[in-house]
Amino acid sequence: MNILLIYDISEDRLRRKASEMCKDYGLVRVQYSAFFGRLNRNLCGELKRRLADLLKDSCRSSVIILPLHQESLEKIIKLDFNYSDEDVV
Amino acid sequence: MNILLIYDISEDRLRRKASEMCKDYGLVRVQYSAFFGRLNRNLCGELKRRLADLLKDSCRSSVIILPLHQESLEKIIKLDFNYSDEDVV
Numbered sequence: 710m711n712i713l714l715i716y717d718i719s720e721d722r723l724r725r726k727a728s729e730m731c732k733d734y735g736l737v738r739v740q741y742s743a744f745f746g747r748l749n750r751n752l753c754g755e756l757k758r759r760l761a762d763l764l765k766d767s768c769r770s771s772v773i774i775l776p777l778h779q780e781s782l783e784k785i786i787k788l789d790f791n792y793s794d795e796d797v798v
Numbered sequence: 799m800n801i802l803l804i805y806d807i808s809e810d811r812l813r814r815k816a817s818e819m820c821k822d823y824g825l826v827r828v829q830y831s832a833f834f835g836r837l838n839r840n841l842c843g844e845l846k847r848r849l850a851d852l853l854k855d856s857c858r859s860s861v862i863i864l865p866l867h868q869e870s871l872e873k874i875i876k877l878d879f880n881y882s883d884e885d886v887v
Binding site: 713715716717739740741742743753757760761764765766767768769770771772773774775776777778780781784785786787788789790791792 | 802804805806828829830831832842846849850853854855856857858859860861862863864865866867869870873874875876877878879880881
């Protein structure tokens with residue numbers, strides 16, 4: 710399934726590790742705190758557990774994983790202003 | 799329709815204005831750079847145009863508006879660690 714993963718993590722070190730973890734699972738950074746990609750249910754559950762373990766002692770963190778319906782992808786609205794993929798990789 | 803709006807805006811002033819704009823349209827902040835809410839097609843188009851106008855001279859900005867299917871909302875995964883709504887309002 711296609712997913713969007715967004716996070717808000719207060720600690721730089723944990724945020725860096727979370728972004729590496731997302732990339733390890735093949736997710737692509739689409740904004741500074743947003744990743745997109747395709748994951749099966751097992752891998753999605755695994756990533757969730759690993760993020761939960763990473764962030765359990767965080768001062769203040771939120772992760773939202775949103776399974777996306779095909780219809781959502783077709784109706785997505787994207788506004789870019791001098792924004793390229795290189796900025797967020 | 800239910801939407802998720804996420805942004806990555808380099809300028810503090812523009813980011814503040816964008817967040818005020820999202821709230822004006824009844825969207826609720828769910829993370830620092832993520833808003834959720836219900837908008838009809840007309841209001842969604844209006845918000846998109848107003849954000850595009852606000853950000854047209856931005857150094858580096860991205861806005862993604864994602865219409866959400868009911869199924870996505872039912873399958874959402876949320877991890878919170880010492881994170882409350884007050885932190886992001």
